Amino acid sequence: MNQNKTQLTEEEIKLFGDLMPEELAAIVHSGLNRRHFMKLVGLASAGLLASHLIGAEQLFARAIDMEIEDLPEVAIENGVTVNFKVNASSKKVLIDSRSTLLDTLRERLGLTGSKKGCDHGQCGACTVIVDGNRVLSCLTLAATCEGKSVITIEGLAKDNELNPMQAAFLKHDGFQCGFCTPGQICSAVALMKEAKDGQASYITQDIRANKSSILLSDDEIAERMSGNICRCGAYPNIVAAINEAQTGKDVEQNWLFAG
């Protein structure tokens, strides 16, 4: 498989130069790899990374441009060629008909941001946005995605600018371990469109009235995000982050949320 290559900006080169001077040459020439990442994690746990956190987060949020390596045809019993868009770039990939969208993203396209939590549609960690709607990539066959447009966590930031939902999750600590976070954020981004379109939830009042844009209460956010489980229990922070992204105004966390 080709090595992941990442073009770094001058700011990012400076960031890595500050943090990992002895690694800089390797990073600039070969891109960021797992060894560098683990070292960064070590620096983060030592507190050295804190002041550079936003810059590093931006780098990790960027899509990695990896070439698709075709599987040898002989290895595929029921091959399906799928043409679809992933984070606005066109992809053509030959897959086994059994491949889920999640496995195709992670194993074939190198987009490992979408996480495999339960692999049975119960946790939401694999949530991605297909043709504007949030879906579970673990229960979606990649073969059914012909002609569709998929957005993953890697496709939310624009260049070095985080999506407002990503920034709000950072600001409000909308995570602990972070495993559910890509799914939470993709889910929350799609939720903003659903609210704008006036979609109802089980707890929405006045569902018989004409549909209009809804400003979501904390209860509405909780109900509508119930498909994304956070084992660390960062729910009050997640709700606050979504509320802030929704209103564009600073939001204080509601500690009485669970009561």
Add this chain to the structure above:
Amino acid sequence: MRPFKYTSTNSTSDATNLLVKNPNAHFLAGGTNLIDLMKEDVERPDELIDLTRLDLTSVSAITTGLNNGGVTIGAVGKNTDAANHQLIRQNFPLLTKAILAGASAQIRNMATNGGNLLQRTRCSYFYDTAMPCNKRSPGTGCAAKEGINRMHAIFGWSEDCVAVYPSDMAIALSALDANVKVMQADGKIRSIPIQDFHRLPGNHPEKDNNLNRGDLITSIEIPKNKFAAHSAYVKVRDRNSYAFALVSVAAGLELDGNKIVSAHISMGGVAHKPWRALKSEAFLKGKAATTANFKAAAEAEMVDAKTLSHNKFKVDLGKNTIVSALEIALRGTDSKA
């Protein structure tokens, strides 16, 4: 997951022809249940025929015939779109509520209306291929009957199967007296009343419904009713959201002042099919809409419940849920729970 051939078609006749040709082929719609069951090795098709590109997605008003004033819902349309269609929110809010009580936003964006009716039970013994299950492997026995059966049936079960049917949407469709339109393998269309669509387990729990091989659901039709302003869907579950029902109740009250002209009540989480509470309905017909009458109506239905070792709680829960649903319906569809 076992290997399978994947085919997609935009022709209903091609879809049924392909299915009939291969006894191990299976239709695929949203996949939210089927793909999971294939991962668990419960379903083992060797061919999937993807229906999601069929032109069967629209929701539209019925303007002629017996069901004039009703609505028809395309089988391949998504649950989210059906729940949020203005016509359904306005005239059939009970259906909107029930759909939105089920699953999560992600799953409702994937799941289709026809597929929702064909959900298989979530009985854990059905999912566990190491255990006996007459529904999964006829003749092997029922592990749930003497096993952990807290989630299981209290009405209509048999010695062979005590599983419950999991859909919320279908419980509302039952109270709304919907009809399921089906294209047969020979191309003819037939209409199945929702009460006759699903089965009780009897000696053949492997059959969830009365569809024949090659039948393709094309739409669901709901007739006009007079209780849009007085309906409720109440779902009781182990957590507040994103869980299957312990008990759910869909209720609609057609009122003349405070007098009940007709009551329409169906229960979920209690049987192998949507359980129409006919005894409650008969009790309420012509009576005053009072809490005392609601309680007596709930009692009339639940007196026939036959509980298993772990689900005796469903009797009182069922009564209370019927009463709650009727009280919300009486106050008005958009009133607070």
